[in-house]
Amino acid sequence: MAEKWIYWLEEVCQEHNNLVGKKCANLGELTKAGFRVPPGYALSVDAYARFMNESGAREDVLKYLSTFSADPDNLSHTVRYDEASKIIRGIVESKKMPSDMEKTIREYYEGLCTRTKCDDTPVATRSAGPVSHPGQYETYLHVKGKDDVVQNVIRVWASTFNTRSIIARARLGLPMEYDPIGCAVLTMVDAKAAGVMFSLNPTDGDMTKVVIEGNWGLGEAVVSGSINPDRFLVDKILLQVEERVISRKTMEFVYNEKKREMEYKDLPAELQDVPCLEDKEIIELAKVSKKIEGYFGCPQDSEWVISKSLPFPENVFLVQTRPETVWSKKQKGPLLGQKSGLEMLIERAITPTKVKM
């Protein structure tokens, strides 16, 4: 077991995939490359292992599993797995974290609070598997205070026992009681608007454009597809907005202070038809998108957030990026063919310009 199991994002990079999980490694890489990523830290897969072993969680889970039997390929057994998931997550979430780990996580959180100049800075605790399985594990947003951070890290770990995950492991014949993942603790950006962007036009694969989609509030609304986002088509070379589709945005995903939870809230009428980004923000995002593509050497699909409180351009944050896969794989044949300039000139000269009436 590695001695060190917790890292500031800037301490990790892509090659630490197996150590801290893909998301953390990626965010670390972006941070190191100079992109503006919300400050945060990563708990390695070893942290999961230590917790499961030292808190006695693994033992108790194994004990419970010895009494459990179900067939993952039998759909009607899903109920059994549901039941098991509830029990196991109960077991895991009830365990106390080894005290040195708890102390360290608290210290890192304090560090974040210092860096963001905010007591009890809200964070997101996110799962980060070495292999990405988006949506499989859980994320907890707007976690505030040391106690809650510690508890929510455990909840992220416990989410490796959600129903769909244990069924998947059972199917693959993997150990049921154990699935080490990384966990990211990321400062929440007080989102004015958020969304996704592609460093090419996903509609037609045009590499000379950037497409940005966004909504007011946090990006979940855009990523989940629950609202129609605003859409901006930007010329990547001239850095100029070419097309704007301003949708009627009825809801935003925000934190409810009273209920202490995230929720979809109706947007006031005066904001619904207003673009969620200013032109300078659009251009800044396009520049960022272009830079990420250049950094990773292939088209990227990224998530961004614009902060409410910071001044431009420090308010533009990147929270995720991954290679775009659809168009990048398509190999195009030659479009002009091998022709000399003069051959093309002659071709042009003999081809009338069509002016259809």
Add this chain to the structure above:
Amino acid sequence: MAEKKFPFANEVKLPKELEGWEEMYPVIRLFSKDRDEWEKGQFWFQDKIHAPEPLYPLDDIFQEAWQIALSGYTTRVFCIPPAQGIAQRLLGCYMYITPVAPPPPEIIGEKAELFGKRVFYVFENYDKMWEIWINKFQKLGAELEAVKVPSDLPKYVPDSEVFPEPRGYTDAYQLIESFNTAVSLIFKAWQFHFEYLNLAYLAYLMFNDAARKLFPGIKESAIGKMVAGADVYMFRPEEELCRLSRLAHAHKSVADVLRSDGPAAQKIEKLKAIDSGRIWLEELERVKNPWFFVSCGSGWFHYEGSWIDKMDVPFNYMKSYIERLDKGEKIERSLTAISEERDRILAEYRSFIKTDEDRKSFEDAYNVVRTIYRYAEDHLFWVEHWLHTIWFAKVREFGAVLQKNGLLKEVDDIYLFNRFEVPMLIEDLATTWALGVGVPSRGKYWMELAEKRKKILDAARKWVAVPGLGVPPAEVSEPFTVMLWGITTDKVDEWLKGTDQKPGDVKELKGFASSAGVVEGPARVLKQLEDLVTLKDGEIMVVPSTNPSWAPVFTKVKAAVTDIGGLTSHAAIVSREYGLPAVTGTGIATSVIKTGDILKVDGGTGIVTIVKRA
């Protein structure tokens, strides 16, 4: 084929006040019964680039000259296979043009062979050919300047023309010969004008096609930026002004005079009185020819004047440059910044090309257009500005003699007679002078005719000419039609919709996306250069068209909108250079936009929105 058509020439109803307009122009310039069938088979559109206003008969000489030259280079010299020339006709003092329909297939075949051979040669040797061109053109201009126009006819020929060796001809003959020489030189200059222009435009169209195939989403403005030259002659007049301004700025007493208000003539007098002022004036004298031989308008019309005739114009520019230097601003365009931006855009597009084959072809296409395209920007200064300025000055010398001898009321009235008529006036003068004392000329007749023509031109100015005549064609092969006049489906459709809309109802105008960027601001409509004094920093300039003498204006405005001009028009080129948004060729901007309207100009999409009416 369209059901929609414009009226035929003979169906156009001209106002009564225009009666007799056709007598101002040579018969070959008019629509005619004997050519009716051919004329009706062609689509004619009003040439707002070269004749946005009613044509003075003598100013028509450039139009005649370009009709022959442009067309000849296309059909007989470079033999662009399917393209024929551009024909002109005058109607109600406005000029209409038409790209002549393609020739029969066998002719296309013949031309194709010649075209390949000749074009290849030009591209291989362009740099050398440009050197030859500029030398012969400067020589031609000097020849025109040297044409002798006697300031008056002497009572008796001086002794010196009689002994020891008689000259053999009188000044009266000299007048006849000189006018003919000047006319010939203009026709020749216009032959030179088109020596490479057709190919330059064709190369642009070719590169435009290649870029579009590779990058379907590419903006015309990006193509323009890749192709535009930074260090071209057209910018020299302005560069000289910057240099003179800096020179003045270094000498407080000179700068003080230039900074003051008042006419240029007065400032020059003041400068003569101080040492450093005289040195500065010497420098000004040194660069005046050719760099102040730049028209205050397009260069096409005598009434526009050039910097050398209207020194207030360059002096006002210098005043504002000096004021900017006072503030520590940089007044010159950064050539390196322009070329760096061009290289960046080119490199970025190149990086998106996926195959080696395409990369090579793109490179080749680019080299072809870069080789020759600067001609499109270079020739403009030398022909339309420098040479035309010389011509106008020369014509005024003839006007002065005719005026002195009672054939004209005003010197500039000479422009009311076409180039076939002026020799008649000169002959009248020569004859009357030769016949001796007490012999009448037809001065009264000429003067009355001039007055009548002034009235006709006034009436023509008030008349709104139809944008097109006849049936629009299905396709156009003539490179200039597409490139320079920007005749596209959309454009013709807009004309057809045309006059249905009241100017006040227009909320949005469409033109060429000539220079990228979006800005919002108040409009300033400038119909002529004299209106420039009203322009304030940060306004959006709305103009019929611009030309090199307007260049300094571009440092003051936020964006440019023009009625006329495509992607390679002056306003488009300069706006790109200055990084200002520009929408050109809207057709109607100066008639529907009023000074003070709040505009949003999107140079990337070519749309001008009237956000708020003043």
